[in-house]
Amino acid sequence: MKQSKVVAVTGTKGKTTVVTVLAEVLRALTKKDTIHVTTTGHFVNGERRSTLDESLATWGLVPSVCPGRYLYESLSFKERGVAVLESSLGSSSINGMGYSWHEVGIFLNVFKDHIGNSSRIKSQADILKAKKFIFTRIRRHEGWGVYNADDALICSAVPDIDPSVRLVSFGLADVAASERHVFVKDGMVTYRTADKRLVSVVALADVSWTFQGLYEPSVYNLLAVVAGVIAFHEGNLPHVLSEILTKIKLDPYGGRLTLLRNKEGVRILADYAHEEQSLCAVGELARALAGDGGQVIGVVRLAYDRTEQHIAETAKGIAKSFDRFVVYDKIDGYYRLPNTQLQSKLFTQEVGKVSELLADQLSANGAAKVDRILREDEAITFAAKEARAGDVVVHIVNDDITRSVNWLREYFGADFV
Template sequence: MKLKELLKDIKFSSNMNLSEIEDINIKDIAYNSMSAKVDYIFVAIVGETVDGHKYIDSAYENGARVFVVSKDMDLPKGSVKILVNDTRFVLSKMSSNLFGNPSKELKVIGITGTKGKTTTSNYIKAILEKAGFSAGIIGTNGVFYGEIKEESKNTTPESYELQRILRQMVVYGMKFVVMEVSSGGLKMNRVDHISFDLGIFTNISRDHIGPKEHPDFKDYLDSKVKLFKLAKHGIINKDDKHAGYIIDNAKSTIDTFSIYKKSDFKAVDIKLSQDIKHLGSSFICKTDNEKDSYKIASPGTFSIYNSLASIVTARYFEIDYGTIKNVLKDVNVSGRVELLPILDYASVVLDFAHNEVSLKNIIETLKEYKPNRLICLIGSVGNRSFLRRKEMGDIAARECDVCILTSDNPDYEDPMQIIDEMSESFRGSNCLLIKEADRKEAIKKGINILKKDDLLLLAGKGHETYQLIEGEKRYFNDKEVAINAAKELLKN
C-alpha cells in the first residue's frame, strides 16, 4: 500500500515534502519494534508502562524507515517522520485503512460493562448462529470464528490486531461479530475506527481504577460512554444507577431493559430454580406490545440481565421469539456459574468472580439454595489496589461459612502478602479462615473439607487456564485440579 493511502484522512506533518513520501510502499504496520522490518511503518505508541518512542532505534535497526511519532524528536539518518497528535488514534485509523475498513462489511455488536460482557456475548453468538447467521466473537476467552481460535492478550485487542481479525472474519464469511469492549480498549483508542451497529451497556461499578488503568471512576464511566458515541444504536441496562448519564451523553438511538425500573424490555414474574443440581431461572419479557416467557440455564438476577440484553439484541435484528427461547434454555458459558458434577454429596461451582460486585452477586445467588455451608475460595490479583482486596475480603467474611484465601494472578507480588492483607477483613468474623498460597493445594483442601449438602465456590479464575506469576503465564486450570482432587478423595 502507498503511504498516502495508509495516511488517508490523517492530519500530520513531516520532515519531508509530501510529494517525496506519498508514493513510498508500505508492506505492513509495526507497533512493536521487534516486529519492524524493511518497508514497514513503525508507530511509537505510549502504553501503560512502555513508551514506543524509546524503541525507534531498535525498529530502525530492524529495517523500518518511516516512523509515526507524537514527539517532535530527532530520528536516525534517512528516516521519514510522520508527526501526529496521538499515535494510538492514528494506529487505529491506519490499521483500518490497511485492512480496508472491514467492520463496514460486518454487523458489529459491542458490549461494555464491569460484568456480564462474556456471558452476554456468548448468548448473542449462540442465538445468531441458531438463527442461521455466521458469527465471530472477540473477548476475554479469546477470538473465535468458524473453526479458527486465537488467544488474546487483552479483552479488546490492540487496534491493529482488531482490524486484522475483522478482515479475516470477512474472508471466512462471517456476517456478525460480537465484541467485548473494555474500558481500556475504549480509552486507548483501540476501537475508534470500528463501525458499531449496536452498543450494549450491562452495568458499571468501581473496578479497573488505579495508576495503570483509570485514575478515577469518572474516567472509567466516560470511557464506557464512548461506545455509545461510536455505535448507531444503544441497548442500556436501565436499572444501573449510571444508566441516565450514559443515555444523556450517547449519540446513538437507545433501547432499555430492566428488572425493576420502567423500560422498553422488562423482566417480570421471575422464578429461580430451587435445586442446586439444576441451576436455572424463568421470567417473562414484557414490552408495550408483547409478553414472552423464557427459561435460562443459569441462576440469579445477573443472569436475567444478561439474557435481557441478548433478547433485545436479537429482536433488534428481527430474530423470532422461538429461536431465542430455544437457545437460552440450554446455553452455558464455561467458567460462569459452572456446576462441576464431581461429588454426589456436595456441590462445586466454578466462577470468574474476581471483584466486589461479581463476588457479591454469585455468593448471594448461591445462598438462595440454602447450602449446609458455603465455602468460598478466593484471591486477589497482584499489582492492584488494597481497596479491591478489602472489598472482596469483606464480602467473604460477612457472607461465607468458610473462606480459603489463596493466590490469583499474583504477578510480581508475594501471594502471602496479598492473603495477609485480605485476612484483615476476617477479624471478628464468624467465617472460618484458611490461608493457603498454593492454589492447587487450596482447591484440594476445599474439596476435602466438603460435607453433605455443602457448596464450594471456586472464584476468580473461571475459564482462565493460567496463573500470572512474575510476569509469566503458567498453566493452571481450576476445573482440572478440582476434578482430580475429587477423584483422589473418592479413591481413598
C-alpha cells in the first residue's frame, strides 16, 4: 500500500485549527480516507482514534511530536489516502517527524512562545531554525511549500527550500511574494494565480470562525487553509472550495474560538491561546464583541514550562487587553498535582507558582484588577458571578478542553452560539 499523501503544518499559533479544517476540506474534495493529527490526538475520517493522554502514556510524547507514527492507519486504506499532520517544535528534536518526506509543507508563523524552554531555543531565530524542517523535508521535484508572506522570519528561510519545490504564499495583502499568492481583497479571500489572474475564493463574512473577519488570527488560518488546498492540488483551485468552507464549523469542544451565551446576556469565548500575541488578539476580539459598556474579563493561565522572564513579558504585553483578570493555575494541587519526576532540568512544577508570578506581573504592569484563584472551576464560578449583561468573558481552557467547556456551560448557565 502506498503511503498517504502527507501535508505537514508547523508554526507557533493556529496549527490545530489549520490541520483540522484542512483535513476536513481535503476529505470532502478528494473523497479519500484521511488521517489527521493534532495536539489533542489522531483521527481517521474525522473520527477520533486516540487522545493526548493516550499518546503521553504510550510514548511520553504529545501527538504532534513525531506525528508520522500514526501513518500506520494507511495500511487499512483501499487506495492512497491523505494525511494532514500537526508538527510541533518537538518534531525538530531527537524524536523527529516519523517519516522521510512530505508532499506539502505549511509554515504559519513564528511567535515568541517556547523561548527558554530548552537550551537550544533562546530567540525567535532559534525557533525558526528548529522549525525549518517543514521546508527542508518537502519532497523534491513534486512537492509544494506554503508560507506566510507577512512573517519576515519565515520569508528569510524560503531560500532554504529546494529550487524544484513550487510555492504558494499567503498574507493579508497582495504582496510580491511567490508566483502564487492568497490574500484578502475587499473582504474576499483571493487567489493570484501563476498567470496573474485574480480569482475570488470565499467571503470572510461567510466563514463563521473568522467572526466577520474581525479575528485576524482566524483570517490567517483561513488563508493558510486555502493556500494549502491549492498546493495539494498543484496550483489549481477546486471550484467547490467556497461551498465546503462555508459549511465547516469548528468543534465546540475543540477549544478554538468556542462562543457561548447565557440568558443574562453574558458571552463567553473559550480559546486555547497561550502566548502574548494570541492572548492580545483574542482580547481584541472580545472587546469588539462587547461593544460600548461591556467589560472584557480574562480568565487566564500559562504553562509551567515558561521562564520567569517569559511570564513577565507576556504579562506586560496583555495587561491592557482585558478590563480585569482572573488568573488560575494548571498545577492547582487539586485536579493536577506537581510531577516530581520531570525529565527536564530547566523547570519544576509547583502548586500556584505560575499563577502567582503572572498575577503579580499583571498588577505591576498596570492591569486594572487582578484576582488569583488556583482552581479552574472556582475561577470560572467567580467570573460567572462577576460578569454582567453585555460583558464578554475570555476563558483560556485547560488541557482537558471538554471539562473546561462543560464547566463554562454549567457555571454560567450558557450554551453554544
